[in-house]
């Protein structure tokens with residue numbers, strides 16, 4: 001009987017120890033226990049080669065924030081998908097949400113704001129492609 005009781009005490013001690021170390025275990029192996037958020041820190045490139053305002057290696061417009069897009073948006077598809085598209089900030093955000101919900105794009109964390117700034121500034125809707133407002137129209141009653 002004493003043996004039986006000791007078994008339960010040992011089991012209880014084991015559970016207590018596991019509970020105490022759980023936070024450390026889960027911090028040590030975030031990929032195992034928690035959703036891992038992959039964020040590449042901003043790095044300054046030595047010498048980007050720029051011709052006519054385009055950074056040659058990525059094909060992106062060379063402007064503030066291009067490096068974030070180059071780092072975060074190339075692992076699944078070519079950047080041509082990005083440079084061929086134009087959208088408002090809201091449109092780009094929607095596109096990113098869609099990739100996050102359906103294509104496994106990770107949470108961009110604090111980089112999302114600067115990335116959206118870059119995309120909407122440099123790949124926003126083209127003014128020229130918009131039809132000019134109609135003028136001098138005589139509307140009639142239907």
Ligand code: HEC
Pocket residue numbers: 069072073074075076077081082085095096099103104105106115
């Ligand atoms: C985890 C993978 C992944 C990453 C990283 C990723 N995308 Fe995508 N994205 C996709 C997939 C998959 C498609 C669909 C490709 C296709 O239709 O051929 C796509 C499509 C697109 C499209 C085209 C959408 C359309 O309506 O045609 C754009 C624009 C785009 N991505 C922009 C980005 C931007 C900007 C980033 C960086 C913030 C990014 N992607 C990072 C997976 C990803």
